[in-house]
Amino acid sequence: MEPAASFSLMKTTRRPFIKTAVGASLATLAAHADVPPPVTRKLGWALVGLGSLSTHQIAPALEKSRHGKLVAVVTGSPGKGVQWREKYGLAEDKVYTYETFDRIIDDPSIDVVYIVLHNGMHHEFTLRAAKAGKHVFCEKPMANSANECREMIAACEAAKRQLGIGYRCQRELHHREAMRFAREKVFGPIQHVDAGFGFAIGDPTQWRLRKKLAGGGAMMDVGVYALQACRYLTGEEPVEVVALETKTDPVKFAEVDETIAWSMRFPSGATASCLTTYHFNGRDDFTAYGTKGRFGMRPAYGYTGLTGWTSDPKIPFTFPQTDHFVTEMDAFSLAIIEGKPFEPSGAEGLRDLLVVEAVYRSIASGKKETVES
């Protein structure tokens, strides 16, 4: 584990750090990118929830990780437990169930718990992982509500463990360059961001369409990517939102949102227009408008094929494709090994939920809503 001293340092500098989270984490990243840090040891990761994301993205990424390795899994399915034991050579006692999960407190091989469960289970398992003394890496959206986020943050702080949120894009090369364009005003100060992410969702029985499990629909699942882009491109927190919802299939989307268009106002006067949908494919982009030009990505948020463009032919915006999961898990492992605060942390996940809640309030009230801070 990280030295307690340096984690205390992180706590005392918490507020200023949060205010410049993007800047600070980019500086750290840049330093990391130039000279890969030595591998002193690999942290042990336990995956909680063995669905598609764990199977196809996260477990393969852990095999490529410099600073982390898969040491345990947590699943409600005995069949999956067997499969994963065989595939990853795990001992029988490294397959936990949701009931036996708390026993990880006695398993020193596990440093980090990666929560890949339904959104509605993030809160409970973060609290249980923190109680077991483990660092927590939690998929986005962080939880079903801002209140859950606050409790998750408090639990990890009380346990003196780090809480990272799986915002892949914040460490992806194109997005990092987009943040730099914005921060260094390469195209002038950003005046407007237009961003959208969505897809045509299939199986009407899946958990993503159940409010209790998912917390919401497209907004919670993919809308947060567009929201994230608006926040890190303006470098500001939105103060007001107005939202509008449409449903073409009120049966399928009886519990959760299908399509939401929303606008945001930022303190500087910058604005954002966003869309999220479970109804159609093709929206997967952002465009940032500065006073001197514009830049954007399309596709912007998937695992591969990300493509940047700028309005200035002399300013390129092309990077190699990378494995977002390897990158973020290595960064989280390294932050723990080095005793440094990791971003995006729980505070970042909370900020998104505060905006998501304002969007949902606006839909319910039919009014412009202030974002809670």
Place this chain on the structure above:
Amino acid sequence: MEPAASFSLMKTTRRPFIKTAVGASLATLAAHADVPPPVTRKLGWALVGLGSLSTHQIAPALEKSRHGKLVAVVTGSPGKGVQWREKYGLAEDKVYTYETFDRIIDDPSIDVVYIVLHNGMHHEFTLRAAKAGKHVFCEKPMANSANECREMIAACEAAKRQLGIGYRCQRELHHREAMRFAREKVFGPIQHVDAGFGFAIGDPTQWRLRKKLAGGGAMMDVGVYALQACRYLTGEEPVEVVALETKTDPVKFAEVDETIAWSMRFPSGATASCLTTYHFNGRDDFTAYGTKGRFGMRPAYGYTGLTGWTSDPKIPFTFPQTDHFVTEMDAFSLAIIEGKPFEPSGAEGLRDLLVVEAVYRSIASGKKETVES
């Protein structure tokens, strides 16, 4: 003038025509485009208001027009009157003032009055032109309010004269193709349109920043282009809007809107996200999302350089640049010569104002607003 009989025919078929305005006018356009109609005679156009648009776009376009010619001007500036007489070889009695304007009733050389005045003057001069028995071609936005639009429509109907609105884009080749993509569902039914138009406005003393003269700010001036795109790409009228305004310069924009982001919901469930601004350059585009792909334009609304793109490399979206003013004035002249109804007519201008008013109401109320129909 057009035969009264055929104009009566237009009146009796008015309602069904309006409902399929885009389709019908495109069909007419297509027929026109294939075989240019013979020039039987050129209609006489009088330009009211000799500002930049008349000077640099409209008068030069009338020189290239097949079916129209400049025969008179109306100006409040004696100096401009002299300049225009000399430049265009007009007789002294073909230069009217705003006071002598009504004498055009006795000038049979004038068939059409093109109103290029401040928005706040469109209503008055349309009524006066109709009273003088002239057809009216009116710049966008049609007027300062929907009520003014209704009175303008009624005045032209009572005078049995046509009222056309200067929506250049509706007859421009790229936009026509975009309408076809949408109508024929080339990329599937349109689910969402993202559109924006704006620019950094200069001189703080100009009429565009005075509410009485301009009716509003960016929304009235350039927001209507984005609104038009959303309406003719979805082929529907929006039923609900939510809007959000920001002002970075409350002094300069004390009377009118600087930047507005708004969302619209259409009866089918389609949505639109729009932005208009007087604060920064670069927003000049639309993207239409169908179930099978997407297409868009950037730049989309200027006089030149319009560029289309599609998500399918096999479906091109490139056309020669044309003079939008020649095209629309020729179409309006020809409609009158042939006694056929012209679109976009006053009814189309009114529809936009109804949405614009809902946007302004939403800003004032902070609520979602229904579009009056």
